[in-house]
Amino acid sequence: MNRRKFFKWSGLAAIAALAGGVTARSAMAGNKYYSGPVSDHFDGTSFFNPGGVEPRGGLDLLRWKLGNGNIPWPDTFTSPFPQAVPETRVDGDRLVVTMVGHASLLIQVAGLNILTDPVWSERTSPFTWTGPKRVNPPGIRIGDLPPIDIVLVTHNHYDHLDLETLRVLQGRDKPHFITPLGNDAIIRPRAPDARITVMDWGGSETVGPGAIFHCEPCHHWSARGLGDRRMALWAAFVFETPAGKIYHIGDTGFHEGRNYRAAGQKHGPFRLANLPFGAYEPRWFMEAQHQNPEEAVEGMQLCGASFAAGHHWGTVKLTDEGIEQPVEALHTALDARKIARERFRPMRPGEVFEVPDPTPA
Template sequence: MTRNRYYQGPPSDHFDGERFSNPGLPPAGNLSLGAVLKWRLSGSAARWPRSVPVDTARPDARVAGIRVTMVGHASLLVQAAGVNILTDPVWSPRVSPFRHIGPKRVTAPGIAFDDLPPIDAVVLSHGHYDHLDIDTLRRLHARDAPLMAMPLGNDTIVRQGVAGARCVAGDWWARIALAEGVTSTLTPACHWSNRWPGDARMMLWAGHWLDSPAGSVWFVGDTGYGDGRIFAQVRDRLGAPDVALIPIGAYEPRALMTAQHVDPAEAVRIFRDVGAARALGIHWGTFQLTDEPREAPRDDLAHALAADGIPAQRFVAAEVGHAYDLAPPPGTPPGTL
């Protein structure tokens, strides 16, 4: 009998009946407690500022094209073809199973919660606390009752924490209707997930490819680069996105983070692999999870783009509180480099 309390389903190439995995790659997230403690006690982490000022945005109620507003970390408001979608929404002051311990945000949310437009759907990438925040999901459900789409097993966590939540869960490549004319296709990622020490990889992780009449937005989710196969698969199956939301932060030390988080140079490889027309760098500057200085992801992204000869305006490190209108430039074929 399976010990997995989040998901029961048939085995596959990435599920052995109890735990999920990244096919062909060593298991991510299998760090020993000793290795983690040694890292945390090493004193190698850069000192971040206690707080960084933010000019908050006040979004329009609806947007006909594609506009993305950075809330912070992996939380973004995606407005496409009149539909409002939140990715991995976190308005809580900390990302942790405990209210008074754990990484604390250094930037206020880029949109005040009460200034959010009506939210039609929420897409969740995985169960880590900096991505799946039950307190925020409760607030959203009480206010708007949005549809919540997520990978397998995460729906159990949400339903347990948010009474009456409208949840839809799927495997990699599942296509979920979010609103009239707008869908999410769950895409593979090289990552892992857990809520507690004993439940590692018992719920799936994924990105979300959002298709709308205004264009496509690919929310990559947390991922390492791995062997790069999954990004070629995304391009082959789904095409080149108009907009890619690619993580660029939480990557040092590489010896511990490579299997689960890309660095900015690898983020640029993903951008090239899928042929995205435009991209925003996310997952940086809000919560200190790893060792690099706060501004290093933004600076390293600029260096990586220059080294590859990619114009800086095509892949921008998203700043908290900034809104980006991201319809492809007129006459530019999607994926043209």
């Protein structure tokens, strides 16, 4: 095999692993991460989306990757914002979100510093030498982070669970890790002394005065390789704070808006929703796992969010759409629904969003 073909196919292998072992169903007799009772979303071995759609298999992966719909990205996509140096703490009614990149956000509220799905590595891949590579540096240097209190890991795909970054954060700040069922078994070997709270859908954890994390469903899946598909849970989270409620989704398919409606009815309205809106083409392959910008805007409305911070775009190339197409489609969707563009911000690395207080004076 020549060098060019080798890197093409090794890159495809990295994408397959990043997508969660989509080239094979679980080959293991039992669950390597979690053991627990059967529920409406766990069959005793694997987690699933009730009434949902499974991710596609290996033949569809090859059909997608060997197709001609891919729009290349530039090697670099420079953010207009310099790398941020965040405040140490944010108190009172203030809510500040700073974009690191992809799904990594620093949320500062109620005196807490919260990192979501932190990834500082160059690649979101099981390999250091191939796989999706970031096209811009993190929006905050890791040394410029304020003391981190909580690290939220929404699921175990490589663009959301970066073990090297988690190891560094544990050595630096010893934060409280919060993650859905089973993911602690992945994190623990790299951070053996970490404080890790695992949560099932419907669970909650008090993290400070008036501050509660609620674990809620989203339509996604999980895996780190070829033999662990859906063996660890994925989730969305609600942060209930004295400064308002935040709805955070790391990754999701739209799933007819069911989870948005449920979250709005149970917890809404929200001051802020952190919503993915990139990595969605081709739709025939991605629809069940990644919502598109139009669906993200509809989800914002369904859950009752006053503002949204858009993420999961413009840092690592995972799918076919061009690098700026998500923002263009987002603006089209907002305009069509007569929603002011400033209410849904497509966050770029280093961007700081001081979220307005929607409460009338």
